[in-house]
Amino acid sequence: MDLQWLAPAFEAEGPLASVTLDVSRTDASGEHEVELRWRELRRRLEEQGAPEDVLDLLAERATAPSGRHDTGDGSGRTVVAGAGGVVLDLVLPAAPAQDEASWGPVAHVLPAVRAAAGSTRYLLVAADHDGADLTVAVGSGVTAARPEGGDVVVGSTVDDVQARETSGSDDDVLHKVPVGGTGEYTHERRVEDSWQRDAAAVASDVDDLVSRYKPEVVVLTGDDNAVSLVRERLGGAAAGIAEVVQGGGRADGIRSEDFARTLGEVLARVQERRLQEVVDSYSQARGKDADGADGLDAVVQMLQRGQVQDVLLRDDPSSTWTLWVGPEALQLAQSREDLLEMGVAEPVEVRADAALVRAAVGGAAGLVLVPGTRQDESDPLELGDGVGALLRWSDQGTPGGGAPTMTGDSERLRDVGV
Numbered sequence: 001m002d003l004q005w006l007a008p009a010f011e012a013e014g015p016l017a018s019v020t021l022d023v024s025r026t027d028a029s030g031e032h033e034v035e036l037r038w039r040e041l042r043r044r045l046e047e048q049g050a051p052e053d054v055l056d057l058l059a060e061r062a063t064a065p066s067g068r069h070d071t072g073d074g075s076g077r078t079v080v081a082g083a084g085g086v087v088l089d090l091v092l093p094a095a096p097a098q099d100e101a102s103w104g105p106v107a108h109v110l111p112a113v114r115a116a117a118g119s120t121r122y123l124l125v126a127a128d129h130d131g132a133d134l135t136v137a138v139g140s141g142v143t144a145a146r147p148e149g150g151d152v153v154v155g156s157t158v159d160d161v162q163a164r165e166t167s168g169s170d171d172d173v174l175h176k177v178p179v180g181g182t183g184e185y186t187h188e189r190r191v192e193d194s195w196q197r198d199a200a201a202v203a204s205d206v207d208d209l210v211s212r213y214k215p216e217v218v219v220l221t222g223d224d225n226a227v228s229l230v231r232e233r234l235g236g237a238a239a240g241i242a243e244v245v246q247g248g249g250r251a252d253g254i255r256s257e258d259f260a261r262t263l264g265e266v267l268a269r270v271q272e273r274r275l276q277e278v279v280d281s282y283s284q285a286r287g288k289d290a291d292g293a294d295g296l297d298a299v300v301q302m303l304q305r306g307q308v309q310d311v312l313l314r315d316d317p318s319s320t321w322t323l324w325v326g327p328e329a330l331q332l333a334q335s336r337e338d339l340l341e342m343g344v345a346e347p348v349e350v351r352a353d354a355a356l357v358r359a360a361v362g363g364a365a366g367l368v369l370v371p372g373t374r375q376d377e378s379d380p381l382e383l384g385d386g387v388g389a390l391l392r393w394s395d396q397g398t399p400g401g402g403a404p405t406m407t408g409d410s411e412r413l414r415d416v417g418v
């Protein structure tokens with residue numbers, strides 16, 4: 001996951017107040033419940049020393065309606081503010097598991113990262129013999145709220161799209177009708193030729209969108225014959241990630257609840273496949289010793305040196321691990337003394353996950369949240385201290401390293417739409 005959409009929260013001068021709360025307004029009591037939740041978070045921030053002017057800024061943003069229609073999962077809000085104003089305001093696609101508030105030198109935005117981790121960019125192709133509607137979207141993501149109202153895509157919900165096009169060729173014979181005699185054969189051939197030209201035009205546009213937007217999956221739906229013709233003509237990149245989902249189409253109202261559920265299942269499988277790819281890459285990297293780092297101490301060292309391509313972090317909201325940080329993103333260590341030796345005048349102690357996310361942003365590294373936070377869940381990567389890393393490069397200074405290697409700064413393991 002590319003984290004640069006979080007950069008404003010870590011570029012701002014601290015201390016900063018960070019809140020994440022349930023802002024669901026699914027019924028008439030929703031507005032009052034949001035106000036009660038905010039009052040509790042305000043009380044916690046006051047106890048931590050947050051000033052009144054910053055709290056007033058947070059109150060104005062955190063309790064403001066987002067303009068989004070809440071579904072059964074509700075919605076959440078993550079807002080970060082300091083003396084200079086609000087630096088981050090994110091709308092989450094579902095209510096957070098718990099409300100959180102912190103005042104300190106480093107923004108706490110992991111709840112938003114957690115929400116964005118479920119985002120999957122996909123290309124929806126709703127085809128019939130007249131052409132196709134092509135929609136690039138990001139499922140189950142996060143949006144950034146605008147002060148004047150509304151929101152803008154960060155990793156959008158399925159209702160907010162990154163591109164929409166209509167595709168097809170300009171042909172005059174699209175439907176088979178009985179005309180009789182040799183004319184019927186000729187008519188049918190013209191119809192089939194027209195279908196094939198339409199399918200080729202749609203496939204060409206799909207290939208172009210795949211190249212431009214790099215979706216993780218191409219979802220084909222609509223008329224069975226039209227879908228089949230388009231799929232046969234897709235280029236290699238699109239064909240390799242194409243899946244057919246029944247129940248959708250171009251007509252108004254055709255996208256039923258069954259189609260939406262099946263689409264959700266497809267996107268969930270893509271996320272599972274993505275995690276498995278991370279498991280495989282990390283296992284191979286650890287086998288090579290120098291291409292991966294395991295455990296908090298090793299990962300901190302690699303972040304300091306700018307070697308990290310992707311941080312792998314066990315998603316554990318109950319974690320009590322801490323790190324010491326300085327004013328710069330890559331100034332982090334496990335002890336105050338280590339930072340003093342690095343020349344940091346006034347090290348401060350913060351949550352380890354907050355420090356790791358800030359360092360990943362500052363080092364242009366990606367982040368992969370790994371499930372397995374509770375005792376009844378397994379950690380597929382067996383991360384030491386709940387953290388590991390895939391490295392861009394290694395040398396003799398890399399823990400476990402030997403001869404220098406260069407793995408390349410390959411494309412991030414799925415971004416959130418920016």
